[in-house]
Structures are given as C-alpha cells and as structure tokens.
Amino acid sequence: MIRELEQAELLELLGTHGQPLVVFLYTPLCGTCKAARRMLEVARHLLPPELNIAGGNVNRLPELVKTYRISSVPALLAVPADRAARPEILYSFGSVERVLDYIRRVTS
Template identity: 65%
Template sequence: MKVFKQMNEQELALALEQPGEPLVVFLHTPLCGTCKAARRMLEVAAHLLPPGLVIAEANVNMLPGIVSRYRISSVPALMTAGADRTGGPEILYSMGSVEQMLDYIRRVSS
C-alpha cells in the first residue's frame, strides 16, 4: 500500500508555490465518511500511478489559509498542480470512480 505524505499548511503552501515534481494532495476532514471512501479509491488508484509520484494528504481543518486562498468549498477534494505550477492548482470535488481519479491525476503527472 502506498503511504500518503502528511502535510501541514506551511509545507503545502510552499509546495504549491515552488516548481518541482507534480503535486497531488488529498484534502479531507477526520470525521467525513465520504472522505474515507474517497481515500480508499485513491489508495487503489495509487497502485496504478508512477512509483515516484508523491501523493500528499492534509486535514482542511488545519489549513485555513489554503482553504481561503484556493476557495476550497467541500471535502473530499483532490488538488493537483503540474510541475511548472503555472495557472495554480486544479481541484476535483467529484470522485465517482477510481478511473475518474486516475484520469485526473494523470493529466498533471504525465
């Protein structure tokens, strides 16, 4: 099973600003049942992604600045940013299937 990297607000803000590797961040809250189901789908999807791709996760309750800056409106959410970081991150709120998640993540990771 792929381990997701925990990120705090400062780490995430820095990662979103600096160009580098493609970034995938799963945003959730601890008591959200839909988040738990989406995380399980992401765990399955992670096995089909390149081994070097880092998938991070963060609790939005601990990210007030990020939530405000990127107008995160609900959880679960999947935030992705390409290697060049131009145009800012994209956010996916509707995670209906593993295939949908894979398609979304592959757009930034390829």
C-alpha cells in the same frame, strides 16, 4: 501511502516548481472522505512511484483553503510541475478510474 502534511509544508510544496503534486483534502469525520481516500490509495498503486501525493485535514489548513478556494471535501488538488496555471480541483471522486484520469491529465 498518502503523506500527511501541515499547512506550511503543503504551501511550500505548492509553491515549488519541478515536480507534479497531488493533495488530498479531507476532514476526519467525513464518511465520503474515507471512501475517497480508499479510492486514492488504490489509484496510488497505478501511478508512477515518484509522483508526490500528500494529504491534509482542512480544519488545520485555513490559509490553504482560502488561497485555493476549497468549497467542500473530499477534494483532490492536482498541480503540474511548472505551477504556472491555477491548480484544478476534483470534488466528485466517483471511481478509481475517474481519479486516475484526473491525476494523469493534470500532472502529465
């Protein structure tokens, strides 16, 4: 399950060191976002249970969108535990395998 968070919670988690974080960004009426969410939910079952996966509606996250320069949705923002480097963003989900590879590469 992807936890839905508000802007303040997401920005706090993105600024907190210690645990990798994956954030799914979407808009409610986006059909591609619905397909991407399903892929991420399948991938979730193949990832470690302690990996924090959150979601947020970009219409309600203007500061996050500006800070991380989100250019389209769906988007998957993955940040490693140390938060030193700028997070990578996946815009083209393609397949569950691609989503898994991306998350594993960034968060390991």
